[in-house]
Amino acid sequence: MAVSILLSALAMSAIVALRYVLASGGFALATRLRHRNLYTGLDPQIRREIGWSLLSALIYGIPAGVVAWGWQQHGWTRIYTDIGDYPLWYVPVSILAYLFAHDSWFYWTHRWMHRPALFRAAHAVHHASRPPTAWAAMSFHPWEALTGAIVIPALVFLIPVHVAALGLVLTIMTVMGVSNHMGWEMFPRWLVRGPAGAWLITATHHQRHHDQYNCNYGLYFRFWDRLCGTDKGLGQFKRL
Ligand SMILES: [Zn+2]
Numbered sequence: 001m002a003v004s005i006l007l008s009a010l011a012m013s014a015i016v017a018l019r020y021v022l023a024s025g026g027f028a029l030a031t032r033l034r035h036r037n038l039y040t041g042l043d044p045q046i047r048r049e050i051g052w053s054l055l056s057a058l059i060y061g062i063p064a065g066v067v068a069w070g071w072q073q074h075g076w077t078r079i080y081t082d083i084g085d086y087p088l089w090y091v092p093v094s095i096l097a098y099l100f101a102h103d104s105w106f107y108w109t110h111r112w113m114h115r116p117a118l119f120r121a122a123h124a125v126h127h128a129s130r131p132p133t134a135w136a137a138m139s140f141h142p143w144e145a146l147t148g149a150i151v152i153p154a155l156v157f158l159i160p161v162h163v164a165a166l167g168l169v170l171t172i173m174t175v176m177g178v179s180n181h182m183g184w185e186m187f188p189r190w191l192v193r194g195p196a197g198a199w200l201i202t203a204t205h206h207q208r209h210h211d212q213y214n215c216n217y218g219l220y221f222r223f224w225d226r227l228c229g230t231d232k233g234l235g236q237f238k239r240l
Pocket residue numbers: 126132181206210
């Protein structure tokens with residue numbers, strides 16, 4: 001049993017690492033095509049980002065692998081595969097519930113990690129990317145990686161979710177994690193600066209967090225930042 005749990009964790013770590021390399025590599029390539037010299041001079045930093053990210057991938061794989069094993073072997077979790085098990089309207093609701101729960105967890109743990117002692121111990125690694133690049137998506141100290149790694153594996157025990165909806169949640173998580181750090185905005189101006197952008201977080205918003213540290217802590221939504229007065233609005237890409 002211990003061996004199959006270990007194998008499941010290792011397999012999941014490998015999947016997360018591959019997902020990171022493909023997603024960050026893909027957006028780094030897009031960056032090269034769109035803004036040729038944006039990462040010029042950042043090679044040493046990018047090497048550090050990749051190193052921390054691969055270590056994070058290993059950590060992310062452990063709870064995910066254990067839960068995946070329990071789901072397969074013992075029917076743990078509230079992941080369902082038959083779309084008829086819940087009403088169809090529940091699918092978008094469950095996706096939003098996952099995103100909101102993850103966002104809430106991220107906002108409060110992130111704010112907490114900006115307290116000086118915790119910042120030095122855990123979060124400074126992420127902010128060592130100045131400016132962050134597409135490779136910084138998982139550039140976290142192991143302590144911070146641990147806080148992120150447990151979220152989805154915990155939520156699957158609490159909120160029923162169709163396996164495809166969970167796949168979409170993980171895709172959104174991956175794409176936003178990379179694109180929010182890549183140093184330019186891929187979403188159209190009407191979205192970022194329009195009514196939807198007032199509530200959604202994209203690269204322009206997170207850039208300001210990396211410039212100023214003491215604001216814009218959210219992950220997907222500006223809800224908590226606005227509610228708590230930590231939303232300082234959109235940032236600027238000084239390298240463009
Ligand atoms: Zn960041």
